[in-house]
Amino acid sequence: MPASITLHQVSYSTPDNQPLFTGLDLSFGSERTGLIGRNGTGKSTLLRLITGEVSPSSGSISITGTLGVLEQSVQVDPAETVAGRLGVAGELARLDRLEQGLGTADDAGEADWSLPGRIETALADVQLPTLDTNRLISTLSGGQRTRLSLARLILAKPDMILLDEPTNNLDADGRQAVADLLHRWRGGAIMVSHDRTLLREMDAIVELTSLGAKTYGGNWDHYSERKALELASAEHQLASAERKVAEVDRKLQAVAEKKARKDSAGKRKAAKGDIPRIMLGGMKENSENTSGGNARLASRLRAEASEAASEARSQIEILTPLSVTLTPSGLPAGRTVLQVDSLSGGPVPEAPIIANASFSIIGPERVAITGPNGSGKTTLLRLLTGDLPPTAGAVRILVPYALLDQTVSLLDPALSIRDNFRRLNxxxxxxxxxxxxxxxxxxxxAALQLVGTLSGGETLRAGLACTIGGNNPPQLLILDEPTNHLDIHAIEQVEAGLRGYDGALLVVSHDRDFLDAIGIEREIALG
Structure with missing residues (x-):
């Protein structure tokens, strides 16, 4: 029977009783599905509901087939071996006992003699060499440990795999290993990710919003096209709804003015004494009844039109991308922004990570620093900005600059966004x-929110607002892994902000789509 996961009328609230899902109906089959949505919409929680780590407050979840899970982060147990990480330590121990003549009848009945060969094949599939299964995983690099976790999935052959942000903090090679697995995977897969390269490997996209879940057939590019069409449709619906509100207001105003004229004429006639007193009482009652009826009708029509406009407007707010127009930085095209000559250094002066680096940035160039994990990208930024003293060489930043590191530490978390802006400007x-x-x-x-209460995407957006959003933006902006832990919506907002910036950019990032979107012109490759 094909693998499937079905959620029927599932509701779930956070520990502080904030509803996250209400009456959610969703199904997954043997296709590869990307799960996207803004941070806080419940993507990781949905995976935890499926695995049974948390239980829904109501509704049901039915699963056909076996599940395999790739953890969001790979923690290192100092005593864990390669065999343990692959989940085959017990089976290998059984084979070892049998080879030494110490095995039991149960060992002989349950032994899988094909396992060593399958381990070797799984390691090769994730581009790892043959490893001693007794080797401690603490001796492996972060990228190798991630590949080992992927090899575990290949060995287990589950019917459905669940991946939660599998490429966070991975270098290009690690991202490629995950992409290769998904490309070859023939079972079902559900992946929470903001990595658009991986999302292009998907067969379907499920988007979680405050309105619920919506499934789109096709990969990320198809989803993007559909969203553009939805935005155009929503804008048309909003325009129609707003015209309806205006039309209702005009009609109600015309009715009110007509009634006022009629009432005024009646009053003038009554003043002349042309109408008997008993008829005056009836006319007054009719007028009051008509006024009450008109008021109720007007209220209903206005409420219906306003509700339609409000609903259309809420769709626009969900769909509309950020578009930013910034004050020019005034950076001339031929101005030397940054000059690095024979630079060496690192956290341990006796063992410099950066050795004899020389480069420059001229004018509004957009430059990326790339390289595998551990090659010294963040160290280089610390040397450039003076956070680390160099052991040799020189650095000159010749224009005003701002650095947004991974935690946006230039913002004071105890102050509001507004107060941080005033402090920095x-x-x-x-x-x-x-x-x-x-x-x-x-x-x-929204400007009065404390920075310490913001999400990762909001914090980075606030950092951009406070640095390049004012009347005197710096002429050089330095960014260190700005898209880590951001949802796609937040990444696209950051991209829009940076596209509107006319100064020089120096960026550390593994996200190729992000680098392309912000117009990187040149790369400095480390390692």
Missing amino acids: PDADENTGRAALARFMFRAE
Whole structure:
């Protein structure tokens, strides 16, 4: 029977009783499905519900077939071996006992003599050499440990695999290993990811929003095309709904004016004494009844039209991408922004990670620093900005600059976004600050949120607003892995903000789609 997962009327609330899912109906088959949505919509929780790690408050989840799970992060147990990580330590021990003549009848009946060969094939499939199964995994690199976890899935051959942000913190080789697995996988797969390269390997996309879940056939590119069509449709519906509101208001105004004229004429006639007193009482009662009926009708029509417009507007807010227009930095095309000469250094001066590096950035160039994990990308940024003293060579940053590291540490988490902007832009008045924050979608009360309460995507967007959103943006912006742990919506907002920036960019990132989207022109490869 084909593998399947079915959620029927599933509801779930967070530990603080905030509803996350209500009456969710969703099904997954033997296709590869990408699960996307803004942070906080419940993507990882949905996987935990499927594995039984948490239970729904109501509804049911039925599963046909076996499940395999690739953990979001690979923790290192100092005593864990390659065999343990592959999940075959007991089976290999059984084979070992039999080879030494110490095995039992049960060992002989349950032994899988094909296992060593299958292990070797699984390791080769994830581009790992043949490893001693007794080797401690603490002696392997992070990328090798990730590949080992992928090999475990290949060995187990589950009917359905679940992957939660499998490429977070992986270098290009590690990302490729995950992509290769998904490309070859012939069972079912559900993957939570913001990696658009991986999402192009999917057969379907399920998007979680505040309105529920919606399934799109096809991969990421097909989903993107459908969303563009949905946005155009939603904009048309909003325009129609707003025209309906205006039309209702015009009609109600016309009715009110007609009744006012009629009432005024009646009053003038009554003043002349042309109408008997008993008829005056009846006319007054009729007028009051008509007024009450008109008021109720007007209220209903106005409410219906406004509700339709509000619903259309909420769809626009979900679908509309961020578009940012920024104040020019004034960086001339031929200006030397950064000059690095024979630079060496690292956290341990006696063992420099960066050795004899020389390069420059001229004008509004967009440059990426790339390389495998451990090659020194973040170390190089620390050397450039003076956070680490070099052991040799020199660095000159010749224009105003700002650094947004992975935690956006230039923002004070105890202050509001507005107060951080004023702290970093002391010459800006209140109106300038509010306008800059609004360009990055921090309008009105949203600008008063404490930075410490923001999500990762909101924090990075606030960092961009406070650095490049003002009237005097720096002429060099340095970014260290800006897309780590961001959902796709947040990444696209950051991309839109950076596309509107006319200064020089120096970026560390493994996300190829992100680098392409922000117009990287040159790469400095380490390692």
